[in-house]
Structure formats: structure tokens, C-alpha cells
Amino acid sequence: MEKMKSYWVWHWRDYEVYHTMMVHLRRQDQGIDFPAFWHLATPYVNVEFLKEFTCDKRGYMKAFASGSGYCLYKDRKYPLGEEIILEPGEHTVKVIVYKTDGLPAMFIESDICPSDATWLCNRRAGKHEPVGLEEYYDSIDKDPEVFPFSYERRHPVKCEQTDDGMFYDFGTELFGYLNITYPHSNETLGVFYGESAEEANDGEEAILFEYVSGSTEYRLVQRAFRFIKINCKDPSALEVTMDYEFLPYTRKGDFHCDNDLFNRIYDMSVHTFHLNCREGFFDGIKRDRWIWSGDAYQSTKINNYLFADAAIAKRTSMGLIGKEPFEQHINTIIDYSLYWIISLYEHYMYYGDPEYLERIYPMALKLMEFCEKRLDEHGFIVGIDGDWTFIDWSDIDKTGAVCAEQMLLIESYRALANIADVIGECSACFREKAEKLRENVNIFFWNDELGAFIDSFESGLNNVTRHANIFAVMYDIATPEQIESIRENVLKNDNITKITTPYFEAYELDVLCKLGEFDIVEKTIDSYWGGMLAEGATTIWEEYIPELKGAEHYEKYGKKYGKSLCHAWGAGPVYLFGRYYLGVYPTSPAYETFNVEPHFGGLNEFSGKAPIGDGTVEVSLNKEKISVKADKNGGTLIWNNKAYTIKAGEELVIFIK
8 A cells, every 4th residue: 555645734823823933932132031922833733634535446545634633534543653444435534633732633544635725724612624735844744833945054254262261253143053063061151142243242232142061062042143253261162153044045036237346236136135034934033033924014015026935925914914813913013013914916917816815805804893993084094002003114103094004094995995896796885985085184184385295184284295295106096297296295305204114215216116216226225225235244233324424324223232233124126127127027927927027227237137927027227239038938028119029038239229
């Protein structure tokens, strides 16, 4: 009897919920365990797996579990691991698995009914639905509670003996296990981690540290760092390496141009982003190591033009939404709930997968129902006690209803309408709500005298910041006349408070590219991202304020080294170069059709590639010609308002006169 292919299976979304929960419980801050400050969903404790099938030959099955339970067959309970003989005919098998401290999961070894996507399950209540699984977990010895990372041994590139120990530089930020060999087991070693040399050398203020003793060999808990300081009495006896922990992604997108600074910024952005692609899209690899919905939304845009990994996007989304009932916003932040909804349809445009949309849609509806409990008489979403109106680290007037939040709510309604159309549900109510809200936003927030949307009408301050106006352009909420006004009165107006985070700077550059303002885009990339490089950065920071000097850059949240120096939301240039310079974007789901609309900007030449569904398109542009080659049909090159068909496998060359 030959075994068939089997997988570990679980209740749909429980794998994502479990690993997201574990991520949010691992943070440490100066020796203190620091769990996330929002509700954490957990997997269902008691799960019933069901399979109804017919076989025409004699066979067998053995049920195994991550957890405890039994197998129910023909009204008899069998212990897990016991072989059950299946005679020809119709069969119903149930496997009950419970686990209070992890992820309940099941694995069936069988020549007839292996555990796979054809099994159903429920939480011992409700209807049975298809199970969840990941193809990696295809053998009994692959524990679904262990996330499948890869590892590489890395060595420090510089070592320097100090008066009280040894200082190490690994050359760039990394994440993984620090390995220490030291012959004096009775001595306590002080180990201090730093994204900066200053932090590693500051034993009193370093965010991450630990003290170890009692052995001659140590493999410490995974952490992010570039620099390590180890305090000891015999520094010459130390041997230090690290095991770099990562996901082995294939780089499907690329960009190279005649501006060497931009190339270095692109590569730094890639490295930053890769470090933060793990169980989900992390915010930063050292400090939080949490999954924030707003950060993740920015990451999805970057991922679309670099790794194009649909799986991490879905893991992130399913982990963030958690479980019912909803009693607070995602990460407690109003805008982060709305980003979550918006991201669903954008994901569909890049990757297709209507089945995923259909399964996640009920959760999106429930989240919107929760959000609508916060609507005022004008249909504006407002915060109540416990809600965080974030938007960005900027001086925004957040009195009452905040304009930027309403822009996101409009786009959330539109996203739900589009999803409803895809899965055959009614979309009219969402389109009506979106249009009514857009009208009210114009009535209450548009200021003709200032030629811009104000943050808040309730305060009477008529404060204008960039954020709401960026959203108005980004999501096509503003009229053409308003867009031109926003261009001049906000985006090109130096009197409007500048953005300080690469998070929102990427959104601003997105709309400036959309408006053709490439000179501003390039000056900003040069000064902002280039400014971090000039300060010695090897990864993108959480925030960059040019006026700060030296170690002043590292302070945030009241801590001397509180600022993340490797933040995924800073990798926006990957998206900008792919979306606007290469000019690649889908015009129907999963790139069934797509456009290539390249722009020189201020560059003389560039080349690169972008993922297009299950294929890739290569684009190069110089002063003489455009070259485009894709490995799938459906593409259109747009140049000088003319359209050219891109045929799979054929190089399309347009000479520039």
C-alpha cells in the first residue's frame, strides 16, 4: 500500500493567526518583555476535521495531530496514530484535535484519503469549510508551529578590542542567532546589540542586550543588529558568528539606471524590505518586529514589484484580521482598519485569486460594520476612547472627524464594491456610500480660499497638511480642478509642513509621479534617501530629519536609540521605480492584461524588470530606443500617446526620434 501525498492541515486562518500571535509576543525592550498592546487572536482550541469519500479498493489511514484527540470512524473512536483499515465503499471520517497552547493541526497518512485541501473542518460549531494548509508542511516531521526560515552562517567584517571587551561590525543590518564561544564558563558576558555603533557601545541605553554565563558556547535568541559589543575579561578568547535567518525569496523585480546614487538607494531598499519579510510584513526588524496594517499596506506595494509573493501578503492580511468579534481597530488604529480593506482589492488586481476574496469578504464586511459604528451624522468616521488616529508622525489637526480618514473610508467603500462585483454580491450600497461621503468631504473639508482639503472643520483652524490631499489624488477622489489646485497649493508649496517619514513620503512621491512631477521626485529621493546613505545607513530608517546630527538621528519615543534604522516602510523606491519609471501596472486581475508606460524623468537611461502575474517583463529605455520583452501576452506599451502590442517572447523595440 503506497502512501499518497499528505499535508498538515488546520482550521483556515489559524496558521496565520498563530504565527502572528507569536510575533506579537516576542518583543523585548531593555530587558522587559513587551507584548503588543492590542487584542491578540488565538487559534480555535477544539477543531473537527471531516472527510466524506468513496473508495473502490481496500486501504488504510493513520491520523496524527499537533495536539490531542481521536479519530472517529463508523461510530468508533480510535487513538491517534492507530492504523484504520478502510474497506471499499462510502466512508465518513472525523478527526478531533484540541490544543490549548498552540496550533491544532492534523496529518493523515493514507493510500486513499490523505490530508489535503479536500478535507473540511469546523471549530466544533458552525458549518464545515475547507481546511487551511501550506505546501511546505508535507511530511509528519515538519511542525506547523515552526516557521520555515532558511539560514546562512555570517562572520563579522571588523573586530576591535576595547578596554572592557570586543566590538564587532557585521557590515550591514542582519537578523538571526548570535553564536559565542568563550572558554571561561564562570564569567558573565554582557552582550549589547546595536543598529548603530553608538547603541552597541552604550550598555546603559541599548534597547537589546542580555547577560549569559555557565557555558562555553552560546546560541542566543534571534535578534536584529549590525554591531555587537561583548563585555568580558579575556576578549582575545572570544569567537563570534551569527546564523542569518531569512526567507529565500527570488528577486523578480530589478532596476538599474545611470544615476549611481539611485542604484545604491534601490539596493538598500531591497535589503531593508527583505529583512522585514518574515511570518508577515514586519514594520522594523529590531525594535517592534510587529505586524502593523499601515506598514503592511506600504509593503504590499513594494512586494508587488520585487518578490511578488502573494503568500506573504495573504498571511499578513489573515493574521491581522484575527477573529471575531471585533472590539477595536486593527492595531487600535482607525486608518489601519481601512488600509486592510483597501488592500484586499489591490491584492486581487495583482494576483487574482477570487476564491480568497470570497472567503475573506465576510471578515471585511464585519470590519466595515465595526467601523460604521464610529460614523457621525455626516457619515464621517471618528475616533472614540481607545481609537488611535495615526495617519503619520506629523503635526496634523486631529480634532473630531479627520479628513485623511474620510479619504481612506471612501476608498474602502469602493474596494468593497469592487470585491462584491467579483464574487457576485451586491455592490450598489457601497458605491452609494462612497459617493455620498465624497460629496460631504467636499462640503466640509474643501477650502476654496486655501485651494486644498483641510485636516478638520470642527477646530476652525483650517489647517492644511499634505496627507489628506495626497490621498485625494492617490485615490482619484479629487476633481481634475482640485488636483491642479493641490499640486500648486500643497505638493509644491514649501510652506506646508514637510513629511518626515519615508512611509508617507512614498505616498507623496507616488502622487507626484502620477502628476508627472519627476523632477521633485528625484530631488526628494536624492536628498531624503540619499541623506540617510550619507549618514552611513545600510538600511532605511523609520524617519529621517536632515537637521539632526550624528547620534541625534537615533532618538525617538523618548529613548536614545528608539528609532528603527531598518524599517520596511522606507523601501518605497522599489515601488516607485517599478510602477512609474519602468511603468508596469496591471489593467486586469493577475496581469491578464497590463500596461508598460515608462518615464525617463531626469534619467538618461535605465533598465529593469517587473513581475507580471506568473511572468516577467523586461524594460530598458535610453535616448535612442525603448525595449520591452515579456514572457506572457496581454501587454501594451504606451509611449507618446501611442499603444503597441507586446507579444510573449518577442522583443518590442521603439526608436525614439
